[in-house]
Amino acid sequence: xxxxxxxxxIFRRFHEKYPSGEMSxxxxxxxxxxxxxxxxxxxxxxxxxxxxxxxPGLMKTTRPARSTDPDVIALTKELRRIxxxxxxxxxxxxx
Numbered sequence: 372x373x374x375x376x377x378x379x380x381i382f383r384r385f386h387e388k389y390p391s392g393e394m395s396x397x398x399x400x401x402x403x404x405x406x407x408x409x410x411x412x413x414x415x416x417x418x419x420x421x422x423x424x425x426x427p428g429l430m431k432t433t434r435p436a437r438s439t440d441p442d443v444i445a446l447t448k449e450l451r452r453i454x455x456x457x458x459x460x461x462x463x464x465x466x
Contacts, residue, residue, distance in 0.1 A: 377458040379404050380450070382443045383433035398442040399433065400450060401426060415450060 381401045397416060405413040407423045414424035436443045438459060450457060 377456050378402060379460055380455075380457050381460050382436040382438070382440075382446065383429055384436040384440075384442075385433050387432065398436050398440070398446055399424065399429065400446055401429060415446070417446065417449065 379402065381403060383399050383401060385395045385397050385399065387395050397418070400415040401424055402413045402415075403426060407413045409423070410425070411423035412426045414422050414429075416422070438444075447457060447459070
C-alpha cells in the first residue's frame with residue numbers, strides 16, 4: 372500500500388480592484404514546497420486550476436484566507452477530490 376505524503380498548502384485571498392472598478396476576492400492555494408521553475412511555486416484556483424505563482428509577490432498582494440471561509444472549504448474539497456493530501460498552514464512558510 373502506498374501512502375501519499377502530506378502537501379503543505381497556504382490559502383490566500385486576493386483583494387484588489389480590476390480596471391473596471393470591480394473587486395476581486397478569489398481564493399488561491401499556494402504550494403510552497405512544489406517549485407514550478409523560474410523561482411515560482413505551484414498554485415491552484417477554481418478558475419484556471421494549476422499555474423505558476425510568485426510566492427513572495429502573492430504574500431504582499433493577498434491576505435490570509437481563514438480555514439472556515441466557504442471558498443477555502445470548497446477549494447480544499449476540490450483539491451482532495453483530485454488527489455491532494457493537504458497539510459494546511461495558517462502563516463507564511465519560509466522557503
